[in-house]
Amino acid sequence: MIFKKRSEPLELVLYRLLNARMDLSENDKKHFWTINKGYEGEVRSDIWLLNLTDDWFVLHDLLLEHNQSTFQIDTLIIAYEKIHLLDVKNFEGDYVVKDDKWYNPAGVLQKNPLHQLERCETLLEKLLHELGYHFTIASYLIFKNPEFHLYLPSIQPAIIFPTQLNRFLKRLNSGPVKLNKKHFQLAEQLEGLHKIESPYPRLPPYSFEKLKKGITCRDCRNFLTDGTLKCKKCGCIEEPEAAILRSVNEFSLLFPDIKITTDRIHEWCSIIKSKKTIRRILAKNLELIRHSRSSYYILKE
Ligand SMILES: [Zn+2]
Structure with missing residues:
Protein backbone atom coordinates (compact mmCIF):
# COMPACT_ATOMS: atom_id res chain seq x y z
CA MET A 1 0.00 0.00 0.00
CA HIS A 194 10.44 14.10 6.38
CA LYS A 195 11.73 17.66 6.12
CA ILE A 196 10.17 20.38 4.06
CA GLU A 197 12.64 22.86 2.67
CA SER A 198 11.34 26.40 2.64
CA PRO A 199 10.76 27.46 -0.97
CA TYR A 200 10.33 31.15 -0.03
CA PRO A 201 13.96 32.24 -0.56
CA ARG A 202 13.78 30.83 -4.12
CA LEU A 203 10.63 32.71 -5.19
CA PRO A 204 10.68 35.87 -7.31
CA PRO A 205 10.22 39.02 -5.20
CA TYR A 206 6.56 39.99 -4.58
CA SER A 207 4.55 42.07 -2.14
CA PHE A 208 0.95 42.36 -0.99
CA GLU A 209 0.69 45.83 -2.52
CA LYS A 210 1.87 44.73 -5.96
CA LEU A 211 -0.01 41.46 -6.44
CA LYS A 212 -3.29 41.56 -8.32
CA LYS A 213 -6.25 41.44 -5.92
CA GLY A 214 -9.44 39.46 -6.42
CA ILE A 215 -10.73 35.91 -6.34
CA THR A 216 -9.56 33.50 -9.00
CA CYS A 217 -11.72 30.73 -10.40
CA ARG A 218 -11.29 27.44 -8.55
CA ASP A 219 -11.00 25.52 -11.80
CA CYS A 220 -9.39 27.69 -14.48
CA ARG A 221 -7.66 30.41 -12.35
CA ASN A 222 -9.32 33.18 -14.32
CA PHE A 223 -10.12 36.24 -12.16
CA LEU A 224 -13.82 36.43 -11.26
CA THR A 225 -15.31 39.73 -12.31
CA ASP A 226 -18.34 40.21 -10.10
CA GLY A 227 -19.93 39.27 -6.80
CA THR A 228 -21.93 36.41 -8.32
CA LEU A 229 -18.66 34.44 -8.32
CA LYS A 230 -19.52 32.89 -11.65
CA CYS A 231 -16.49 32.40 -13.90
CA LYS A 232 -17.00 34.07 -17.27
CA LYS A 233 -14.45 31.74 -18.84
CA CYS A 234 -15.48 28.26 -17.70
CA GLY A 235 -18.86 28.86 -16.11
CA CYS A 236 -17.88 27.42 -12.73
CA ILE A 237 -19.78 28.83 -9.73
CA GLU A 238 -18.52 28.63 -6.19
CA GLU A 239 -20.25 29.45 -2.89
CA PRO A 240 -18.95 32.74 -1.45
CA GLU A 241 -17.82 31.08 1.76
CA ALA A 242 -15.76 28.44 -0.05
CA ALA A 243 -14.30 30.99 -2.48
CA ILE A 244 -13.34 33.39 0.32
CA LEU A 245 -11.78 30.66 2.44
CA ARG A 246 -9.82 29.43 -0.57
CA SER A 247 -8.55 32.97 -1.09
CA VAL A 248 -7.63 33.27 2.61
CA ASN A 249 -5.67 30.07 2.26
CA GLU A 250 -3.84 31.41 -0.79
CA PHE A 251 -3.13 34.62 1.10
CA SER A 252 -1.67 32.79 4.08
CA LEU A 253 0.53 30.63 1.82
CA LEU A 254 1.86 33.67 -0.02
CA PHE A 255 2.21 35.80 3.11
CA PRO A 256 2.86 33.53 6.09
CA ASP A 257 4.16 36.53 8.07
CA ILE A 258 1.26 38.93 7.45
CA LYS A 259 -1.64 38.76 9.88
CA ILE A 260 -5.09 37.82 8.60
CA THR A 261 -7.54 40.64 9.35
CA THR A 262 -10.96 41.50 7.97
CA ASP A 263 -9.60 44.64 6.27
CA ARG A 264 -6.76 42.80 4.60
CA ILE A 265 -8.90 39.92 3.33
CA HIS A 266 -11.52 42.43 2.17
CA GLU A 267 -8.81 44.12 0.08
CA TRP A 268 -7.35 40.77 -1.03
CA CYS A 269 -10.68 39.40 -2.29
CA SER A 270 -11.64 42.84 -3.69
CA ILE A 271 -14.85 41.74 -5.47
CA ILE A 272 -16.68 40.98 -2.22
CA LYS A 273 -18.20 44.36 -1.48
CA SER A 274 -19.46 43.65 2.04
CA LYS A 275 -16.86 43.76 4.78
CA LYS A 276 -19.48 42.26 7.08
CA THR A 277 -19.61 39.10 4.93
CA ILE A 278 -15.84 38.74 5.16
CA ARG A 279 -15.90 39.27 8.94
CA ARG A 280 -18.69 36.72 9.40
CA ILE A 281 -16.91 34.06 7.32
CA LEU A 282 -13.56 34.64 9.04
CA ALA A 283 -15.19 34.54 12.50
CA LYS A 284 -17.01 31.34 11.64
CA ASN A 285 -14.07 29.43 10.20
CA LEU A 286 -10.88 30.84 11.67
CA GLU A 287 -9.68 31.37 15.20
CA LEU A 288 -9.75 34.94 16.49
CA ILE A 289 -6.70 36.09 18.41
CA ARG A 290 -7.76 39.08 20.50
CA HIS A 291 -5.39 41.96 20.99
CA SER A 292 -6.26 45.26 22.59
CA ARG A 293 -5.04 47.21 19.58
CA SER A 294 -5.60 44.92 16.65
CA SER A 295 -7.18 41.49 16.65
CA TYR A 296 -6.40 39.01 13.90
CA TYR A 297 -7.31 35.52 12.77
CA ILE A 298 -5.31 32.35 12.40
CA LEU A 299 -6.23 29.27 10.39
CA LYS A 300 -7.50 26.41 12.54
CA GLU A 301 -5.23 23.35 12.63
ZN1 LIG B 1 -13.10 29.33 -14.56
Whole structure:
Protein backbone atom coordinates (compact mmCIF):
# COMPACT_ATOMS: atom_id res chain seq x y z
CA MET A 1 0.00 0.00 0.00
CA ILE A 2 1.04 3.58 -0.54
CA PHE A 3 1.91 4.89 2.91
CA LYS A 4 3.14 8.31 1.86
CA LYS A 5 2.03 9.83 -1.42
CA ARG A 6 4.09 12.32 -3.34
CA SER A 7 2.51 15.65 -2.56
CA GLU A 8 2.62 18.72 -4.73
CA PRO A 9 5.74 20.72 -3.81
CA LEU A 10 4.92 23.99 -2.01
CA GLU A 11 7.21 25.81 -4.44
CA LEU A 12 4.98 24.72 -7.32
CA VAL A 13 1.80 25.74 -5.47
CA LEU A 14 3.26 29.18 -4.76
CA TYR A 15 4.48 29.66 -8.32
CA ARG A 16 0.99 28.85 -9.59
CA LEU A 17 -0.54 31.47 -7.26
CA LEU A 18 2.05 34.07 -8.25
CA ASN A 19 1.63 33.33 -11.94
CA ALA A 20 -2.05 34.25 -11.64
CA ARG A 21 -1.42 37.48 -9.75
CA MET A 22 1.74 38.97 -11.29
CA ASP A 23 3.80 38.98 -14.47
CA LEU A 24 6.55 36.42 -14.05
CA SER A 25 9.84 37.04 -15.86
CA GLU A 26 10.69 34.71 -18.73
CA ASN A 27 13.17 32.87 -16.50
CA ASP A 28 10.63 32.44 -13.72
CA LYS A 29 8.04 31.20 -16.22
CA LYS A 30 10.53 28.65 -17.48
CA HIS A 31 11.31 27.54 -13.94
CA PHE A 32 7.56 27.24 -13.17
CA TRP A 33 7.09 25.12 -16.29
CA THR A 34 10.07 22.89 -15.41
CA ILE A 35 8.97 22.16 -11.83
CA ASN A 36 5.41 21.55 -13.02
CA LYS A 37 6.56 19.09 -15.68
CA GLY A 38 8.93 17.45 -13.21
CA TYR A 39 6.16 16.90 -10.68
CA GLU A 40 3.73 15.57 -13.30
CA GLY A 41 6.39 13.14 -14.52
CA GLU A 42 7.07 11.92 -10.99
CA VAL A 43 3.37 11.37 -10.30
CA ARG A 44 3.04 9.44 -13.56
CA SER A 45 6.04 7.32 -12.72
CA ASP A 46 4.59 6.41 -9.31
CA ILE A 47 1.65 4.59 -10.91
CA TRP A 48 3.55 1.36 -11.60
CA LEU A 49 3.86 0.68 -7.86
CA LEU A 50 0.12 0.87 -7.23
CA ASN A 51 -0.17 -2.83 -8.02
CA LEU A 52 1.98 -3.90 -5.12
CA THR A 53 0.06 -5.90 -2.53
CA ASP A 54 -0.62 -4.57 0.97
CA ASP A 55 2.41 -6.42 2.24
CA TRP A 56 4.56 -3.48 1.32
CA PHE A 57 4.64 0.05 2.60
CA VAL A 58 5.58 2.49 -0.14
CA LEU A 59 6.80 5.97 0.80
CA HIS A 60 7.39 8.46 -1.98
CA ASP A 61 9.57 11.54 -1.84
CA LEU A 62 11.29 11.67 1.53
CA LEU A 63 13.78 14.34 2.48
CA LEU A 64 15.72 13.04 5.47
CA GLU A 65 18.72 14.09 7.47
CA HIS A 66 21.51 12.32 9.25
CA ASN A 67 24.34 14.19 10.96
CA GLN A 68 23.45 17.37 9.12
CA SER A 69 23.62 15.69 5.72
CA THR A 70 20.30 15.77 3.95
CA PHE A 71 19.34 13.11 1.45
CA GLN A 72 16.37 12.73 -0.84
CA ILE A 73 14.70 9.38 -1.34
CA ASP A 74 12.57 9.03 -4.43
CA THR A 75 10.76 5.86 -3.36
CA LEU A 76 11.25 3.64 -0.34
CA ILE A 77 9.55 0.27 0.04
CA ILE A 78 9.38 -1.37 3.43
CA ALA A 79 9.12 -5.14 3.17
CA TYR A 80 9.20 -7.75 5.91
CA GLU A 81 12.93 -8.25 6.11
CA LYS A 82 14.25 -5.68 3.70
CA ILE A 83 14.05 -2.08 2.68
CA HIS A 84 14.10 -1.32 -1.01
CA LEU A 85 15.51 2.02 -1.94
CA LEU A 86 14.50 3.05 -5.46
CA ASP A 87 15.64 5.98 -7.50
CA VAL A 88 13.36 6.21 -10.52
CA LYS A 89 14.75 8.13 -13.50
CA ASN A 90 12.97 9.23 -16.61
CA PHE A 91 16.10 9.63 -18.76
CA GLU A 92 15.61 9.56 -22.52
CA GLY A 93 18.06 8.79 -25.33
CA ASP A 94 21.44 7.09 -25.42
CA TYR A 95 23.61 7.53 -22.36
CA VAL A 96 27.19 6.31 -22.14
CA VAL A 97 29.19 5.24 -19.10
CA LYS A 98 32.98 5.44 -19.49
CA ASP A 99 35.46 5.09 -16.62
CA ASP A 100 32.61 5.39 -14.13
CA LYS A 101 31.52 8.68 -15.68
CA TRP A 102 28.01 9.22 -17.10
CA TYR A 103 27.44 11.20 -20.30
CA ASN A 104 24.04 12.27 -21.62
CA PRO A 105 23.08 11.97 -25.33
CA ALA A 106 24.71 15.36 -25.99
CA GLY A 107 27.98 14.06 -24.51
CA VAL A 108 27.72 16.24 -21.39
CA LEU A 109 29.10 14.81 -18.16
CA GLN A 110 26.33 14.03 -15.64
CA LYS A 111 26.26 13.37 -11.93
CA ASN A 112 26.74 9.64 -11.49
CA PRO A 113 23.31 8.41 -10.30
CA LEU A 114 24.87 5.25 -8.83
CA HIS A 115 27.09 7.36 -6.59
CA GLN A 116 24.06 9.37 -5.50
CA LEU A 117 22.21 6.15 -4.73
CA GLU A 118 25.16 4.80 -2.71
CA ARG A 119 25.31 7.99 -0.68
CA CYS A 120 21.60 7.74 -0.01
CA GLU A 121 21.90 4.12 1.09
CA THR A 122 24.80 4.86 3.45
CA LEU A 123 22.98 7.74 5.11
CA LEU A 124 19.72 5.80 5.35
CA GLU A 125 21.53 2.84 6.91
CA LYS A 126 23.06 5.10 9.56
CA LEU A 127 19.72 6.76 10.26
CA LEU A 128 17.96 3.40 10.64
CA HIS A 129 20.66 2.21 13.06
CA GLU A 130 20.22 5.34 15.08
CA LEU A 131 16.48 4.66 15.24
CA GLY A 132 17.22 1.09 16.37
CA TYR A 133 16.33 -0.82 13.19
CA HIS A 134 18.46 -3.41 11.49
CA PHE A 135 17.03 -3.96 8.03
CA THR A 136 19.01 -4.95 4.98
CA ILE A 137 18.79 -2.25 2.32
CA ALA A 138 18.61 -3.12 -1.37
CA SER A 139 19.08 -0.14 -3.68
CA TYR A 140 18.00 0.12 -7.29
CA LEU A 141 18.32 2.65 -10.01
CA ILE A 142 15.22 2.30 -12.16
CA PHE A 143 14.89 3.58 -15.70
CA LYS A 144 11.29 3.80 -16.82
CA ASN A 145 11.46 5.44 -20.20
CA PRO A 146 11.40 2.88 -23.06
CA GLU A 147 13.30 5.46 -25.17
CA PHE A 148 16.34 5.10 -22.92
CA HIS A 149 19.50 3.15 -23.58
CA LEU A 150 22.66 2.93 -21.55
CA TYR A 151 26.01 1.85 -22.95
CA LEU A 152 27.55 0.17 -19.93
CA PRO A 153 30.97 -1.52 -19.89
CA SER A 154 29.85 -4.08 -17.28
CA ILE A 155 26.64 -5.47 -15.77
CA GLN A 156 25.28 -3.48 -12.87
CA PRO A 157 22.73 -5.49 -10.89
CA ALA A 158 21.49 -2.32 -9.20
CA ILE A 159 20.24 -0.97 -12.52
CA ILE A 160 16.77 -1.96 -13.73
CA PHE A 161 16.00 -1.21 -17.38
CA PRO A 162 12.50 -0.66 -18.81
CA THR A 163 12.47 -4.21 -20.23
CA GLN A 164 13.21 -5.64 -16.77
CA LEU A 165 10.59 -3.63 -14.88
CA ASN A 166 7.78 -6.21 -15.02
CA ARG A 167 10.02 -8.96 -13.78
CA PHE A 168 11.31 -6.70 -11.03
CA LEU A 169 7.74 -6.02 -9.85
CA LYS A 170 6.86 -9.72 -10.03
CA ARG A 171 9.89 -10.52 -7.93
CA LEU A 172 8.82 -7.94 -5.36
CA ASN A 173 5.28 -9.28 -5.27
CA SER A 174 6.29 -12.92 -4.92
CA GLY A 175 6.45 -14.41 -1.45
CA PRO A 176 5.34 -11.40 0.56
CA VAL A 177 5.13 -11.68 4.33
CA LYS A 178 2.61 -9.71 6.37
CA LEU A 179 4.09 -6.60 7.89
CA ASN A 180 3.74 -6.01 11.61
CA LYS A 181 3.68 -3.16 14.11
CA LYS A 182 7.43 -2.62 13.83
CA HIS A 183 7.17 -1.92 10.10
CA PHE A 184 4.25 0.42 10.64
CA GLN A 185 6.17 2.27 13.32
CA LEU A 186 9.17 2.65 11.03
CA ALA A 187 7.00 4.00 8.21
CA GLU A 188 5.42 6.48 10.61
CA GLN A 189 8.78 7.56 11.96
CA LEU A 190 10.23 8.15 8.52
CA GLU A 191 7.17 10.10 7.46
CA GLY A 192 7.50 12.19 10.60
CA LEU A 193 11.19 12.86 9.92
CA HIS A 194 10.44 14.10 6.38
CA LYS A 195 11.73 17.66 6.12
CA ILE A 196 10.17 20.38 4.06
CA GLU A 197 12.64 22.86 2.67
CA SER A 198 11.34 26.40 2.64
CA PRO A 199 10.76 27.46 -0.97
CA TYR A 200 10.33 31.15 -0.03
CA PRO A 201 13.96 32.24 -0.56
CA ARG A 202 13.78 30.83 -4.12
CA LEU A 203 10.63 32.71 -5.19
CA PRO A 204 10.68 35.87 -7.31
CA PRO A 205 10.22 39.02 -5.20
CA TYR A 206 6.56 39.99 -4.58
CA SER A 207 4.55 42.07 -2.14
CA PHE A 208 0.95 42.36 -0.99
CA GLU A 209 0.69 45.83 -2.52
CA LYS A 210 1.87 44.73 -5.96
CA LEU A 211 -0.01 41.46 -6.44
CA LYS A 212 -3.29 41.56 -8.32
CA LYS A 213 -6.25 41.44 -5.92
CA GLY A 214 -9.44 39.46 -6.42
CA ILE A 215 -10.73 35.91 -6.34
CA THR A 216 -9.56 33.50 -9.00
CA CYS A 217 -11.72 30.73 -10.40
CA ARG A 218 -11.29 27.44 -8.55
CA ASP A 219 -11.00 25.52 -11.80
CA CYS A 220 -9.39 27.69 -14.48
CA ARG A 221 -7.66 30.41 -12.35
CA ASN A 222 -9.32 33.18 -14.32
CA PHE A 223 -10.12 36.24 -12.16
CA LEU A 224 -13.82 36.43 -11.26
CA THR A 225 -15.31 39.73 -12.31
CA ASP A 226 -18.34 40.21 -10.10
CA GLY A 227 -19.93 39.27 -6.80
CA THR A 228 -21.93 36.41 -8.32
CA LEU A 229 -18.66 34.44 -8.32
CA LYS A 230 -19.52 32.89 -11.65
CA CYS A 231 -16.49 32.40 -13.90
CA LYS A 232 -17.00 34.07 -17.27
CA LYS A 233 -14.45 31.74 -18.84
CA CYS A 234 -15.48 28.26 -17.70
CA GLY A 235 -18.86 28.86 -16.11
CA CYS A 236 -17.88 27.42 -12.73
CA ILE A 237 -19.78 28.83 -9.73
CA GLU A 238 -18.52 28.63 -6.19
CA GLU A 239 -20.25 29.45 -2.89
CA PRO A 240 -18.95 32.74 -1.45
CA GLU A 241 -17.82 31.08 1.76
CA ALA A 242 -15.76 28.44 -0.05
CA ALA A 243 -14.30 30.99 -2.48
CA ILE A 244 -13.34 33.39 0.32
CA LEU A 245 -11.78 30.66 2.44
CA ARG A 246 -9.82 29.43 -0.57
CA SER A 247 -8.55 32.97 -1.09
CA VAL A 248 -7.63 33.27 2.61
CA ASN A 249 -5.67 30.07 2.26
CA GLU A 250 -3.84 31.41 -0.79
CA PHE A 251 -3.13 34.62 1.10
CA SER A 252 -1.67 32.79 4.08
CA LEU A 253 0.53 30.63 1.82
CA LEU A 254 1.86 33.67 -0.02
CA PHE A 255 2.21 35.80 3.11
CA PRO A 256 2.86 33.53 6.09
CA ASP A 257 4.16 36.53 8.07
CA ILE A 258 1.26 38.93 7.45
CA LYS A 259 -1.64 38.76 9.88
CA ILE A 260 -5.09 37.82 8.60
CA THR A 261 -7.54 40.64 9.35
CA THR A 262 -10.96 41.50 7.97
CA ASP A 263 -9.60 44.64 6.27
CA ARG A 264 -6.76 42.80 4.60
CA ILE A 265 -8.90 39.92 3.33
CA HIS A 266 -11.52 42.43 2.17
CA GLU A 267 -8.81 44.12 0.08
CA TRP A 268 -7.35 40.77 -1.03
CA CYS A 269 -10.68 39.40 -2.29
CA SER A 270 -11.64 42.84 -3.69
CA ILE A 271 -14.85 41.74 -5.47
CA ILE A 272 -16.68 40.98 -2.22
CA LYS A 273 -18.20 44.36 -1.48
CA SER A 274 -19.46 43.65 2.04
CA LYS A 275 -16.86 43.76 4.78
CA LYS A 276 -19.48 42.26 7.08
CA THR A 277 -19.61 39.10 4.93
CA ILE A 278 -15.84 38.74 5.16
CA ARG A 279 -15.90 39.27 8.94
CA ARG A 280 -18.69 36.72 9.40
CA ILE A 281 -16.91 34.06 7.32
CA LEU A 282 -13.56 34.64 9.04
CA ALA A 283 -15.19 34.54 12.50
CA LYS A 284 -17.01 31.34 11.64
CA ASN A 285 -14.07 29.43 10.20
CA LEU A 286 -10.88 30.84 11.67
CA GLU A 287 -9.68 31.37 15.20
CA LEU A 288 -9.75 34.94 16.49
CA ILE A 289 -6.70 36.09 18.41
CA ARG A 290 -7.76 39.08 20.50
CA HIS A 291 -5.39 41.96 20.99
CA SER A 292 -6.26 45.26 22.59
CA ARG A 293 -5.04 47.21 19.58
CA SER A 294 -5.60 44.92 16.65
CA SER A 295 -7.18 41.49 16.65
CA TYR A 296 -6.40 39.01 13.90
CA TYR A 297 -7.31 35.52 12.77
CA ILE A 298 -5.31 32.35 12.40
CA LEU A 299 -6.23 29.27 10.39
CA LYS A 300 -7.50 26.41 12.54
CA GLU A 301 -5.23 23.35 12.63
ZN1 LIG B 1 -13.10 29.33 -14.56
